[in-house]
Amino acid sequence: MPPEETKTPPPTPGSSDKPATEPAAKPAPPASSAPAAKPPAKAPAGPTYNDISDDPIVARLKARFGAAIEEAVELLGQQILRVAAEQAPEVLRFLRHDPEARFDFLTDLTAVHYPEKPQPLEIVYHLYSFPRNQRLRVKTGLGEGEAIESAVPLWGTANWLEREAYDLFGVRFEHHPDLRRILLPPDWEGHPLRKEHRLEYQENDWVRRHLEIRDVHPETDLTGKYEMTEFVKENR
Amino acid sequence: MAETTREIHKPVEVARVMDDLAEMTLNMGPQHPSTHGVLRVILKLDGETVTDLDCDIGYLHRGVEKICENRTYPMITPYWDRTDYVAAMAGTLCYVQAVERLMQVEVPKRAQYIRVILTELNRLCSHLLWLGTHAIDIGAVTVFLYCFREREQMLKIVENFVGARLTCHAFRLGGMEWDVYPEFGRELREFLEVFPRRVDEYEALLSENRIWLSRTLGIGVISGDEAKDIGLTGPLLRGSNVKWDIRKAFPYSSYDDFEFEIPVGAHGDTYDRYLVRIEEMRQSHRIIRQALEGLPEGPVMAKMPKVVKPPVGEVYMAVESPKGELGMYLVSDGTTRPYRLRCRPPCFINLQALRQMSIGHLVADVVAVIGSIDIVLGEVDR
Numbered sequence: 260m261p262p263e264e265t266k267t268p269p270p271t272p273g274s275s276d277k278p279a280t281e282p283a284a285k286p287a288p289p290a291s292s293a294p295a296a297k298p299p300a301k302a303p304a305g306p307t308y309n310d311i312s313d314d315p316i317v318a319r320l321k322a323r324f325g326a327a328i329e330e331a332v333e334l335l336g337q338q339i340l341r342v343a344a345e346q347a348p349e350v351l352r353f354l355r356h357d358p359e360a361r362f363d364f365l366t367d368l369t370a371v372h373y374p375e376k377p378q379p380l381e382i383v384y385h386l387y388s389f390p391r392n393q394r395l396r397v398k399t400g401l402g403e404g405e406a407i408e409s410a411v412p413l414w415g416t417a418n419w420l421e422r423e424a425y426d427l428f429g430v431r432f433e434h435h436p437d438l439r440r441i442l443l444p445p446d447w448e449g450h451p452l453r454k455e456h457r458l459e460y461q462e463n464d465w466v467r468r469h470l471e472i473r474d475v476h477p478e479t480d481l482t483g484k485y486e487m488t489e490f491v492k493e494n495r
Numbered sequence: 496m497a498e499t500t501r502e503i504h505k506p507v508e509v510a511r512v513m514d515d516l517a518e519m520t521l522n523m524g525p526q527h528p529s530t531h532g533v534l535r536v537i538l539k540l541d542g543e544t545v546t547d548l549d550c551d552i553g554y555l556h557r558g559v560e561k562i563c564e565n566r567t568y569p570m571i572t573p574y575w576d577r578t579d580y581v582a583a584m585a586g587t588l589c590y591v592q593a594v595e596r597l598m599q600v601e602v603p604k605r606a607q608y609i610r611v612i613l614t615e616l617n618r619l620c621s622h623l624l625w626l627g628t629h630a631i632d633i634g635a636v637t638v639f640l641y642c643f644r645e646r647e648q649m650l651k652i653v654e655n656f657v658g659a660r661l662t663c664h665a666f667r668l669g670g671m672e673w674d675v676y677p678e679f680g681r682e683l684r685e686f687l688e689v690f691p692r693r694v695d696e697y698e699a700l701l702s703e704n705r706i707w708l709s710r711t712l713g714i715g716v717i718s719g720d721e722a723k724d725i726g727l728t729g730p731l732l733r734g735s736n737v738k739w740d741i742r743k744a745f746p747y748s749s750y751d752d753f754e755f756e757i758p759v760g761a762h763g764d765t766y767d768r769y770l771v772r773i774e775e776m777r778q779s780h781r782i783i784r785q786a787l788e789g790l791p792e793g794p795v796m797a798k799m800p801k802v803v804k805p806p807v808g809e810v811y812m813a814v815e816s817p818k819g820e821l822g823m824y825l826v827s828d829g830t831t832r833p834y835r836l837r838c839r840p841p842c843f844i845n846l847q848a849l850r851q852m853s854i855g856h857l858v859a860d861v862v863a864v865i866g867s868i869d870i871v872l873g874e875v876d877r
Contacts, residue, residue: 305808335597367811389739414724416844420844
């Protein structure tokens, strides 16, 4: 369905600080002269989004939650549901307990950071139903500083997964039994999987403190900010 | 409870007596042989009985997912060898399949079969390493030597094939880099010939061993519903009598061409998980034999563009790794680097159940339970 295709927000190619597609493709031409012709040929090809509003479970969700079900598409045979954040906990509860949906297994819970969207944090739930052998991906957007209700009462799996999302993205889950960092040390600052967090974030104050590096050159930048040299920029 | 765990989470002295003298906090790890790496378990003990438990993980956190956002697609492949390094092929297979699915590339049948052979060999390697170390944890040292004898034989085949033993980088986006080497079939057949007898040997050492039984029967019991709730997959879930395997539920890489059974346990204890893994080895042997006999002719590499640029979109692909469901959630923005690559690590999620499975047992049983979860800290921490 073409309208669906345009409606689905592409993951904002320019949003990251990557210098989009053109410079990245540059290293190839020396190898062969063909790639110049390839990108236009590849651009239209791509998976198509199919509307799945007539799917029985999606239809029931739409009847019950109305506009809160913002989008229901199928991509590469995988069902994706986009839900408004306020209604997300209720939709998840419905999917968990509804006798026809019965998504009794939370495969994964993670987040994706789109710094330039109005709702920069996207929480992604991968659900699975054992009785029906079906997967469903539920996505919901969160604004900066917003919190979402914890899914721990629905699936015990969510406990550590939410802690990880909190640790690496700074998503706050309300009523989580034990929301603290899990992979990074408790006194770490920042959330490294956010896009503004550079990969080359090393010489920061935490490392200096814990490795007891005392003799730091007075001009050393300990904020973790990293300036790319021209060479790195050109060769990314 | 939340307050106290937070308190003991601070870097504290190795063991200290709590205000209430009946309860004691004990740090196990991170430098402890039976934690299989750098897992730190903070135990609260009443005498020798575990009343509460908290895992401190992250010692091996390398930020693989972040690194992947900054690498081109072909560059990422070897990173997934290094998360679960005892079953490197499962990680790589999952990653390349996710990219192939998003690019809608059809991998040649021959490459799919070779992938199956190598991944199942790797599953055997992983299970044998698990069996050897699990037995050592419980006190049976000999088994380790038996297991490593066969593991060595398999690693030789893998080494002859891809040039490396552990972090193999066996698969490429679109297929295989190489076809099988000339002696591959003979060497593999020799191995397949002896392997079933070897599995019987392990069983002879353990399955009816009194000490083994008393250390594993009824330890770390988890029911099927609890296992689903806490997100267990793989042999742990099957040990709890849930007949579920991704190779059957969502067949990938031609797994639906092969006949094999999904073994399940009845009680969900450490002994059942042991039996399930032993039986999985026999089933893997079956799969390898079928794949080798039915190995189709043809190319091993699909037609791939020189610059790998998946279209805008997202995909979730899961494989049955030796530890459980290993999934990759890939979000592409149409450039040469993934916008986000999330790994659903089975070890991380399975380890979460350690608390539930250990409370009420003795300290020594925690060792048995950690062993039966079969964690690899490289994957837990990523």
